[in-house]
Amino acid sequence: MSEFLSSLNERQAAAVSWQDGPLLVLAGPGSGKTTVLTRRIGRMIQQSPDDHYRVLGLTFTNKAAAEMRARIEKLAPGSGNRVLLTTFHSFAGDLLRQHGHLLGLKPDFTILTQDGERIGLLDEAIADAGRSFEVSEFSGERLLPLINRLLENDVGDERVEKIVATLPEERRASVSAVYRAYKDRLIAANSLDFPSMISEAVRVLRTHAAVAKQIRRIYRYVCVDEFQDTNFAQYSLLICLVASDSRNLFVVADDDQIIYQWNGASPARLEGLKRDFEMTVLQLPTNYRCPPAVIDIANKLIANNSTRTANKDQLLAEKPATEDQGLNLYHFPDFESEVAWVAQDISAKSASERERCVVLARTRKTLERAVEHLGNNGVTAYLANRKDEFVSAPLRWLHAALRLANSSNDREQTRRLTRAFFALEGLQIDPAGVTSAAEAFEGSALRSFLNLALERNELSDHTRKYLVSALPQLVERLDFRSFCASTFEWFAGLPDQPFLASSNDFSEFEDEKKVWEALVADIEAQFGKESVTLHMLLQELDLRSKTPPQPKEAVPCFTIHASKGMEFGHVYLIAMVEDQLPSWAAVKKGAESPEMQEERRNCFVAITRTEDSLTLTYSDKVFGWQKAPSRFLREMGFQV
Ligand SMILES: Nc1ncnc2c1ncn2[C@@H]1O[C@H](COP(=O)(O)OP(=O)(O)OP(=O)(O)O)[C@@H](O)[C@H]1O
Numbered sequence: 001m002s003e004f005l006s007s008l009n010e011r012q013a014a015a016v017s018w019q020d021g022p023l024l025v026l027a028g029p030g031s032g033k034t035t036v037l038t039r040r041i042g043r044m045i046q047q048s049p050d051d052h053y054r055v056l057g058l059t060f061t062n063k064a065a066a067e068m069r070a071r072i073e074k075l076a077p078g079s080g081n082r083v084l085l086t087t088f089h090s091f092a093g094d095l096l097r098q099h100g101h102l103l104g105l106k107p108d109f110t111i112l113t114q115d116g117e118r119i120g121l122l123d124e125a126i127a128d129a130g131r132s133f134e135v136s137e138f139s140g141e142r143l144l145p146l147i148n149r150l151l152e153n154d155v156g157d158e159r160v161e162k163i164v165a166t167l168p169e170e171r172r173a174s175v176s177a178v179y180r181a182y183k184d185r186l187i188a189a190n191s192l193d194f195p196s197m198i199s200e201a202v203r204v205l206r207t208h209a210a211v212a213k214q215i216r217r218i219y220r221y222v223c224v225d226e227f228q229d230t231n232f233a234q235y236s237l238l239i240c241l242v243a244s245d246s247r248n249l250f251v252v253a254d255d256d257q258i259i260y261q262w263n264g265a266s267p268a269r270l271e272g273l274k275r276d277f278e279m280t281v282l283q284l285p286t287n288y289r290c291p292p293a294v295i296d297i298a299n300k301l302i303a304n305n306s307t308r309t310a311n312k313d314q315l316l317a318e319k320p321a322t323e324d325q326g327l328n329l330y331h332f333p334d335f336e337s338e339v340a341w342v343a344q345d346i347s348a349k350s351a352s353e354r355e356r357c358v359v360l361a362r363t364r365k366t367l368e369r370a371v372e373h374l375g376n377n378g379v380t381a382y383l384a385n386r387k388d389e390f391v392s393a394p395l396r397w398l399h400a401a402l403r404l405a406n407s408s409n410d411r412e413q414t415r416r417l418t419r420a421f422f423a424l425e426g427l428q429i430d431p432a433g434v435t436s437a438a439e440a441f442e443g444s445a446l447r448s449f450l451n452l453a454l455e456r457n458e459l460s461d462h463t464r465k466y467l468v469s470a471l472p473q474l475v476e477r478l479d480f481r482s483f484c485a486s487t488f489e490w491f492a493g494l495p496d497q498p499f500l501a502s503s504n505d506f507s508e509f510e511d512e513k514k515v516w517e518a519l520v521a522d523i524e525a526q527f528g529k530e531s532v533t534l535h536m537l538l539q540e541l542d543l544r545s546k547t548p549p550q551p552k553e554a555v556p557c558f559t560i561h562a563s564k565g566m567e568f569g570h571v572y573l574i575a576m577v578e579d580q581l582p583s584w585a586a587v588k589k590g591a592e593s594p595e596m597q598e599e600r601r602n603c604f605v606a607i608t609r610t611e612d613s614l615t616l617t618y619s620d621k622v623f624g625w626q627k628a629p630s631r632f633l634r635e636m637g638f639q640v
Contacts (some may be wrong), residue, residue, distance in 0.1 A: 004043040016040045024279040025252040028315045029608035030289025033252040042075030053220035057085040092201035108535035110191040111542040125181035151195035152264040154233040171634035198233040205240035216243045227253035231264025251553045265305045285313035290324035292317035297636035305597045343373035356569025358558040362581040367557040389547040393423035393505040394491045395512045409438045414445045424506040466490040467565035511548040560606045571610040576618040577627035603632045
């Protein structure tokens with residue numbers, strides 16, 4: 001038997017052996033979906049040494065892409081140049097760097113990562129559209145969610161008015177005009193936001209058949225992990241990428257794990273996929289992760305959702321039952337005693353078992369209490385905080401300098417550069433002065449910054465030397481690698497400033513330096529070091545979270561969304577009350593609402609992270625409010 005099939009069950013082996021045509025692997029948590037996806041890619045590459053086609057694997061997070069790359073490299077060493085494992089956004093970014101000129105984009109386009117920047121542009125688009133809006137009702141801030149939805153749903157200009165049909169007629173035309181103007185503004189500013197990266201990539205492929213044909217020739221096989229999370233624009237991209245004659249699309253998905261409905265994911269997408277690609281469906285019901293008692297309550301819970309795929313197989317536990325079943329439910333008078341107990345229970349475990357624990361909850365607010373109680377019991381806890389931008393002054397300086405080298409007189413980046421410089425050197429350089437000098441000086445804000453800084457007598461020798469040698473590396477030669485190295489040397493040589501070391505400007509520096517190095521290494525591994533240009537580096541950095549890795553010995557406290565795709569020895573799912581899980585919003589929408597079904601899937605995802613034991617807790621009072629036990633506890637078969 002091939003090494004790619006060893007220890008797999010019959011259905012998993014069938015999925016790994018699948019060669020041509022469309023296959024949907026529809027399976028529950030812990031059933032080996034990621035395993036079969038990576039093994040199939042490894043097998044295909046290894047068994048076709050004389051072929052040149054590439055396999056494209058699309059994921060939602062860079063973490064998942066990196067993990068799959070590592071797994072495939074282990075299975076089929078040296079396969080790197082025949083596989084592209086990347087996120088939808090990174091793929092779209094790469095496509096637009098190469099072909100965006102067909103839409104008027106330059107390869108060094110900027111990604112707008114902050115809502116503030118997008119709102120500013122949208123306000124300008126409202127003015128461009130020449131509509132007389134009442135500002136309070138029709139501001140960029142108010143319109144942004146609607147624009148997001150239109151972009152995420154790949155709504156063409158001609159369909160906008162139908163989509164917003166509930167608005168009065170005059171407003172419909174206005175939304176349509178602003179939508180068009182916003183997209184034009186983005187292109188004119190040589191920038192994109194996250195949703196428009198996907199929709200513009202779709203536009204290139206739809207309007208330029210030769211480009212689509214070339215991509216389909218290179219990537220003869222397309223695979224998607226966690227397909228259930230795709231929004232409509234991502235699905236449209238997929239349709240453009242898969243050749244309609246061969247339909248070599250391999251998708252793994254679980255409709256019971258759709259928890260991004262608010263981001264455009266929908267149970268209907270899987271139905272559309274089956275219909276559009278005439279997918280063969282293969283189910284993998286065997287669960288290798290959870291104890292049988294957990295599988296039992298998971299099956300009972302999810303059976304209450306009415307929008308599931310018809311005929312979906314129940315999960316079957318592969319693990320044998322143990323005496324204690326690995327399942328507990330505890331009830332407390334109030335939330336404080338609940339989290340205090342959880343913290344004590346975790347702290348009483350051995351160090352090695354503690355490392356296998358996780359605390360899960362629907363909201364961060366409840367997790368913050370758990371972190372505090374764990375700390376009181378001498379246990380370090382880790383509450384992941386998604387970070388889209390660096391916050392320490394050294395990294396802010398580095399990032400702003402690189403961004404300015406890429407878009408030479410950007411006011412916002414100039415402002416960030418001068419603020420970071422003040423934190424590092426204690427010297428105030430007026431950003432408006434830099435911008436106006438740049439306008440007179442070939443447009444380079446970095447060059448004008450250098451000139452203005454060098455005029456200042458207060459500049460330390462160490463910093464003067466750095467600026468004189470390093471900034472020209474960047475401005476004249478775009479040698480960002482030497483610039484980064486010189487910058488880190490400059491940071492290391494800055495005089496100790498103990499009063500600053502504890503301030504927010506510096507406290508995260510060491511962590512952020514490691515994150516920077518890891519991100520750059522990851523980007524270079526994905527694209528090949530020599531191919532990474534400055535604008536590519538910046539765009540890819542914008543697509544990646546700046547969150548530092550979890551300290552090894554810390555107990556993670558995750559929202560359910562953050563725990564997706566992971567597994568833990570001991571799971572503590574806390575605050576199992578109405579208004580928490582299910583959320584207040586879902587309770588308001590009603591028992592049969594799509595929101596309530598999504599909450600049930602959240603609960604399903606949470607409990608199926610369990611490898612050995614699941615502990616559910618709830619209390620009568622949460623944050624001072626009387627709360628009823630979660631309806632999901634009853635649905636799982638508990639008497640509450
Ligand atoms: N045939 C098998 N024999 C033994 N263990 C297996 C087998 N298939 C998968 N596993 C194990 O089951 C666990 C879950 O596998 P994997 O992470 O691939 O599942 P998944 O379906 O992607 O899960 P989720 O949907 O929750 O992300 C892993 O620890 C994996 O090693």
